[in-house]
Amino acid sequence: xxxxxxxxxxxxxxxxQIRNATLKITYAGYTFLTDHWLSDKGTGFSARTVIPEMAGxxxxxxxxxDTPVNILEGxxxxxxxHIHPDHISxxxxxxxxxxxxxxxxxxxxxxxxxxxCTQTFENDELCIGNIRIRRTEGIHGDNPDLIERxxxxxxxxxxxxxxxxxxxxxxxxxYEGVRETIERCRPEVIILNSCAATTPRGRLIMNAEGFGMVxxxxxxxTVIASHMESxxxxxxxxxxxxxxxxxxxxxQVLIPADGETIRL
Numbered sequence: 001x002x003x004x005x006x007x008x009x010x011x012x013x014x015x016x017q018i019r020n021a022t023l024k025i026t027y028a029g030y031t032f033l034t035d036h037w038l039s040d041k042g043t044g045f046s047a048r049t050v051i052p053e054m055a056g057x058x059x060x061x062x063x064x065x066d067t068p069v070n071i072l073e074g075x076x077x078x079x080x081x082h083i084h085p086d087h088i089s090x091x092x093x094x095x096x097x098x099x100x101x102x103x104x105x106x107x108x109x110x111x112x113x114x115x116x117c118t119q120t121f122e123n124d125e126l127c128i129g130n131i132r133i134r135r136t137e138g139i140h141g142d143n144p145d146l147i148e149r150x151x152x153x154x155x156x157x158x159x160x161x162x163x164x165x166x167x168x169x170x171x172x173x174x175y176e177g178v179r180e181t182i183e184r185c186r187p188e189v190i191i192l193n194s195c196a197a198t199t200p201r202g203r204l205i206m207n208a209e210g211f212g213m214v215x216x217x218x219x220x221x222t223v224i225a226s227h228m229e230s231x232x233x234x235x236x237x238x239x240x241x242x243x244x245x246x247x248x249x250x251x252q253v254l255i256p257a258d259g260e261t262i263r264l
Contacts, residue, residue, distance in 0.1 A: 012163055013189065013264040017256040018071055019064055020230040021087055021171070021193055028131045028160035033075045034168060035087040038068050045085045047233040048199045057232040059086060065259025068092035077128065081170040082140070082153040083109050086231050090114060100126065102135060102154035131160040136181045138172030146202040157185040164188035164264060171227075173203065174210030182217045189264055190218060193227030194241055195234035208236060208244040215250040224262065225255045 014026040021035040140150035155170035167187035196207035245253040
């Protein structure tokens with residue numbers, strides 16, 4: 001697939017947008033796959049949506065941009081932010097793949113799904129080679145009822161010598177915890193799930209205004225829009241995010257299409 005963005009020639013960090021929240025990230029010598037939802041188009045669930053014409057459509061709404069074999073090639077670890085049906089599947093996955101879950105409860109769920117090699121964080125930290133991964137908090141909804149229903153979710157902050165600090169915010173709305181993570185970790189690359197997925201009970205993840213607040217909190221950082229145009233309850237498109245960023249002068253924004261690669 002084509003490469004859309006290149007910020008320098010060192011290529012230390014490589015981020016490939018696969019689909020939805022599935023990303024293939026090479027960082028400090030390791031390759032990670034996040035939230036591996038490799039199901040075929042239209043074979044999954046249909047979310048309750050506030051957009052009438054999207055009601056009843058089965059997710060994922062689009063095909064994978066590459067073969068599962070190519071997507072999985074070279075992957076050392078899969079990082080699972082939470083176990084929701086648009087973030088994980090067993091389709092095409094080797095059950096021996098090394099899995100990193102947000103907590104022991106999710107490790108157990110992964111084992112029930114058949115995965116045989118799971119690990120989690122100790123005091124919200126995990127080291128792999130020279131990489132320190134910190135689990136970060138998220139809030140998966142814009143009201144208390146929805147937050148309780150959606151359950152615990154996590155993001156991840158990665159740092160390593162000679163790499164830019166990376167913050168994968170995960171399925172969260174913008175709230176004080178996101179700002180605090182940015183202040184504490186000073187990420188130079190931030191990935192946001194930004195389609196403003198919304199059900200009749202409320203909005204689940206970042207909207208354009210939240211995206212803009214992150215850009216304002218970290219004007220020094222590259223901010224990448226992910227989790228776009230792949231589920232039937234999304235209410236923002238890539239074009240919407242671009243229009244918002246352009247209107248507010250956020251020049252650090254990148255919005256990769258499925259299959260496209262960012263080299264940092």
